[in-house]
Amino acid sequence: MKNVNFRKYALGGHTIYHGDALKVLPTLPDGTIDLIFADPPYNIGKHFAGFVDKWPSDRAYIEWCQQWLDLCTQKLSPTGTMYIMASTQSMPYIDLYLRDKVTILSRIVWHYDSSGVQAKKYFGSLYEPILHCVKDPRNYTFNAQQILIEAKTGAVRKLVDYRKDPPEPYHTRKVPGNVWYFPRVRYRMAEYEVHPSQKPESLLERIITASSNPGDLVLDPFAGTFTTCAVAKRLGRNSVGIEIQEEYVKIGLRRVGITTTYNGERLAPPSKNFGYRRAKPNPAQLELGV
Numbered sequence: 001m002k003n004v005n006f007r008k009y010a011l012g013g014h015t016i017y018h019g020d021a022l023k024v025l026p027t028l029p030d031g032t033i034d035l036i037f038a039d040p041p042y043n044i045g046k047h048f049a050g051f052v053d054k055w056p057s058d059r060a061y062i063e064w065c066q067q068w069l070d071l072c073t074q075k076l077s078p079t080g081t082m083y084i085m086a087s088t089q090s091m092p093y094i095d096l097y098l099r100d101k102v103t104i105l106s107r108i109v110w111h112y113d114s115s116g117v118q119a120k121k122y123f124g125s126l127y128e129p130i131l132h133c134v135k136d137p138r139n140y141t142f143n144a145q146q147i148l149i150e151a152k153t154g155a156v157r158k159l160v161d162y163r164k165d166p167p168e169p170y171h172t173r174k175v176p177g178n179v180w181y182f183p184r185v186r187y188r189m190a191e192y193e194v195h196p197s198q199k200p201e202s203l204l205e206r207i208i209t210a211s212s213n214p215g216d217l218v219l220d221p222f223a224g225t226f227t228t229c230a231v232a233k234r235l236g237r238n239s240v241g242i243e244i245q246e247e248y249v250k251i252g253l254r255r256v257g258i259t260t261t262y263n264g265e266r267l268a269p270p271s272k273n274f275g276y277r278r279a280k281p282n283p284a285q286l287e288l289g290v
């Protein structure tokens, strides 16, 4: 029977659902998702196309979160991993709720800089928390060797550990700790889409590389601009993305490469205005062909 609650688009291992995550998630088979990245609305009053991200109370918001957290846990495979984002205010409730159901391996801080948000009378928030959870702490994917970063003590300061016999130089590469710096998506970046809380591809690259393998199934229940699904595709994973707003579903259909038109409309990346006119060609350069 055709489900009237949502629409589904699929191509080559990638599926996009246009609908409410609470309606779509129950239709997915239990225990089949290898990796979930959930970046829900934060209950802070942002405008997502027609949707305003504000619940009548904190309690109502947390109760809503509990519903999709339960569904995500149910859909996760026995060896699966979930990354959950939330506002700094709500994360303690989510953490307390989840720690009875899954194992929380890391409490990650995604830190970024901002010249736009500059609090003058308190310390402005320049991070977002992310929980890294697994169903089975004895059996889960973590591709440590594929996400190594530079270890400054060894690589930059070139320190030697004299406690070793003979003394050894410090390692130059290491597994990242739980404080991650990635710049937020800016207008001038190639990946920029028109959305108020698009997450950077670099953040998803680390998560997907670390916690899944090629061919695995990655789910994002609040897909927004479908960063998760686009990066999953680039890294050879399969993906499922759910998004309630049509404007963002159109971004997903284009970014994940499912279709180039939607109801006759050509799906194109945002056109950008950089505020300057193209410089007149320099005749000398034209002659040189540069």
Ligand SMILES: C[S@@+](CC[C@H](N)C(=O)[O-])C[C@H]1O[C@@H](n2cnc3c(N)ncnc32)[C@H](O)[C@@H]1O
Residues within 6 Å of the ligand: 019, 020, 021, 022, 039, 040, 041, 042, 048, 051, 195, 197, 198, 199, 200, 221, 222, 223, 224, 225, 226, 227, 228, 242, 243, 244, 245, 248
């Ligand atoms: C924080 S944004 C996700 C941004 C995304 N991670 C990205 O990189 O673009 C949350 C998204 O959830 C969508 N949303 C809100 N309620 C939803 C629901 N019940 N089911 C599915 N999507 C929903 C919003 O329209 C919004 O695009």
